[in-house]
């Protein structure tokens with residue numbers, strides 16, 4: 408059940424949209440920030456607030472890769488695997504994160520700290536290879552920098 412304060416923030420966001428659907432991704436992001444991921448309950452609550460069906464909301468939630476329909480770690484490491492990053496060593500970078508964290512892409516560390524997810528272009532191709540965690544973009548990530556990022560993000 409959504410706390411009243413969050414519910415009123417969601418309703419406020421929806422009231423400022425031209426159509427409820429326009430606010431759907433923001434609503435899902437806010438619910439994700441609350442639950443940690445988009446549970447079935449969160450999807451149902453979003454649908455009710457937006458006046459959409461749960462299927463419509465689920466379609467949105469499963470389309471955007473920064474929305475998570477499965478449990479994730481406290482920090483999600485998105486490593487770009489599109490062409491510019493791939494050509495600048497992105498594949499080796501994902502392999503390094505994987506080895507360093509002891510998880511395969513798509514998995515979460517045992518302590519629940521990190522999930523490793525390859526992702527599509529983050530719009531930062533000039534600074535490839537690129538990693539995004541939360542709202543932070545990391546440029547030109549080397550294996551050494553990857554380990555520093557993990558240490559920083561763990562705190």
Ligand code: FES
Pocket residue numbers: 487488489490491492493527528529530531532533535536537
């Ligand atoms: S290809 Fe990686 S940020 Fe664009």
